[in-house]
Amino acid sequence: MRELFLVEADSDELxxxxxxxxxxxxxxxxFPEKGGSTREAKKVCQTCEVRVECLEAALGNDERFGIWGGLSERERRKLKKRAV
Known part of the structure; x- marks a missing residue:
């Protein structure tokens, strides 16, 4: 199972x-199986007060797996491409 916390980051940043x-x-x-539903995770993210920070961390650390900040891997890739 993949850990949700960034190990190398400063404790203040966490x-x-x-x-x-x-x-x-x-x-x-x-971290659903390939082709599995992301609905449950995204529902949790919708009401999370740190959604923006989570997404920024995922983008900054190039997270390639899992739901971060309410976005899937594919959605984060699209977001990064649009930002370039």
Missing amino acids: GWQERALCAQTDPEAF
Whole structure:
């Protein structure tokens, strides 16, 4: 199972993760099998107060797996391409 926390980041930068709703739910939902539903994870992200910080961390660390900031891997790739 993949860990949701960034190990190499400074502890001050990780403060948002302590407030993340995903830390209080089943982590498996955020890393579904290929072709599996992302609905449950995205529903949690919709109401999370640190969604923006989570997405920024995923983009900054080039996370290639899982739901981060309410976006799937494919959605993050599209977002990055549009930003270029």
